[in-house]
Amino acid sequence: MKRLPFVPGRWTRGALTLMLLVAPAFVGLTAASGSAHAAANPKAGDPCTSADLGRRYPFIKSATMTPTITHFKTFFVTAGTTGQQIITLENTTVITVEVGTTTEIRAHFGITALTFVEGFVNRTVKKITASTDKEVQQITWNFLAPGYYGLFKGTRKVTGEYGSLNCTSVDKGAGQYATEWIERPGGSYTTYSIMEEGAIRCEDVVPPTSLMRLAQIQLGCDGVAAKERAERQARETREQAAQDRAAQDQAAQDQAAASEATETGRVVAPFAVPPGFACEAGYYRVGTSDRLLNWWNQDGTDEIRLRGWSTSSRAQWSLCQGPVTNGRAEHVLITRYSGKCLTLVAGEMTVEGGRFFEEDCRTVDDRQRFYLYRDVPGSALVGVQVKSGGFMLGQARVADNEVLRQYSMGMEDGTGTYLLEKIA
Known part of the structure; x- marks a missing residue:
């Protein structure tokens, strides 16, 4: 990997301070x-x-x-x-x-x-x-x-x-x-x-x-x-009031969301891009840094797996950038074959080894939103983090037909670093 030259400045590290x-x-x-x-x-x-x-x-x-x-x-x-x-x-x-x-x-x-x-x-x-x-x-x-x-x-x-x-x-x-x-x-x-x-x-x-x-x-x-009892009772009363207000606010949000779903539909039509996102021209392949295995969905399943390189549109992705949250831009990845979004399986948001598949793109869904961590300019290597739980993308092992998964600390062996390569 070629890196631009960098001469670090003078760094001063302060001693760790513990306040008791x-x-x-x-x-x-x-x-x-x-x-x-x-x-x-x-x-x-x-x-x-x-x-x-x-x-x-x-x-x-x-x-x-x-x-x-x-x-x-x-x-x-x-x-x-x-x-x-x-x-x-x-x-x-x-x-x-x-x-x-x-x-x-x-x-x-x-x-x-x-x-x-x-x-x-x-x-x-x-x-x-x-x-x-x-x-x-x-x-x-x-x-x-x-x-x-x-x-x-x-x-x-x-x-x-x-x-x-x-x-x-x-x-x-x-x-x-x-x-x-x-x-x-x-x-x-x-x-x-x-x-x-x-x-x-x-x-x-x-x-x-x-x-x-x-x-x-x-x-x-x-x-x-x-x-102590009086203070505890007062605290419980305040907490209950706060819970009641939160429940009322949530009910109002749910009603507004239901209204939006009725008027515009929460599921974006195939080949549509979620509002607030703009896609780069052309398509990318995403895979291992040796260019041998890439993300694509296997025939007959929506799961995203590591497979050998192919000219199939199943292995081609649109990269779309949206709003900045927590200091970094959100991204969605849309497969060229179906126009669907890379998505973390529902119910596996906090699961070590949670799986990814393709699903209709949604207006709002943090399971379909990702942060990219990039190498220095001139390199196409990236790390990919799902917004919903902060987990990093990886796989149980680097082998053909392995399912794309999430891991809370990523892959210790470095195999969670992928090549994001422009192909068309």
């Missing part, structure tokens, strides 16, 4: 630049190669740890009833592991992001699909003295923001270009650390920022239980 904000209810951490995972992982501004165009990495921007009581039960022990007891606790707060908008942590990107969270806060956290309401709710405790007890389970809720890194061509000025890792939109995450359990009485002296202190408050030891 200790308060009665939480500990927050923020990275001033980059993230706290191993130096071997890329950072924004680091150089990358053409093999990285089809890859994607997460990084952690911030983290807040909040001690949280998830299960609680008051229990009165009278004289003569001491000893070991098995008590069933009640759910009080539910924490669900979430990365972005999904609670199904199956993709490599989400697992890797939570692994980086673990290193960032230096504490073991859940890195799989999990929720505290699925944790064991019984507790066995040996009561040595009569009294009024609060039995609890709790954890450290960990929340924060993550970012995403992609490799693409960067204009360095004076006609010079280089490929670098750039920051792309990420989202928020939630997870939690190891569950803890215990029993507490009002007369016990405990650290002010501990789960035991939260349990004492919930037990009502210092007269703030009523205030």
Whole structure:
């Protein structure tokens, strides 16, 4: 691959800064630049190669740890009833592991992001699909003295923001270009650390920022239980009102969308281009960098597969550019044979290995919208990212008849970098 010459300027890297904000209810951490995972992982501004165009990495921007009581039960022990007891606790707060908008942590990107969270806060956290309401709710405790007890389970809720890194061509000025890792939109995450359990009485002296202190408050030891309940009820009322407003707004949007579908139809007619998109003249083939295998649909199926080069219009694509979102232009790819759009299979938006096929182009559908990450000028190599979930396009293996799929972090071996070659 021929690259234009580039002489880097002088770079200064600041030291990683961690801010520990200790308060009665939480500990927050923020990275001033980059993230706290191993130096071997890329950072924004680091150089990358053409093999990285089809890859994607997460990084952690911030983290807040909040001690949280998830299960609680008051229990009165009278004289003569001491000893070991098995008590069933009640759910009080539910924490669900979430990365972005999904609670199904199956993709490599989400697992890797939570692994980086673990290193960032230096504490073991859940890195799989999990929720505290699925944790064991019984507790066995040996009561040595009569009294009024609060039995609890709790954890450290960990929340924060993550970012995403992609490799693409960067204009360095004076006609010079280089490929670098750039920051792309990420989202928020939630997870939690190891569950803890215990029993507490009002007369016990405990650290002010501990789960035991939260349990004492919930037990009502210092007269703030009523205030806590009132604040919780007010918060629930506000949240319900917000949900009601959101439901009303969604209903209005659905009605407007239905009206649009009735008037103009949501499915664009074959060979039509979605509104707001303009197609480049001629056609492209898209395939492996060695020009041996290309994207096209096999006879008798709508699936897009890797197949050998052919003059068939099944292997020719129109490249159409549309609006800019999140700092990059959206694209649709329309097959010349049928006039249909490259589309991620419905129901597989967050599935590692989700498949692509051709389907009628739609006015609005993020499963048909793609971002392109390009090599330096003079090269036709690209990485392709689906807008709906941020996954990168790839395939299980580079072989004839392999289905085109999506992978949350792309292809580690570089086979998610494709050749976008003008042919007509």
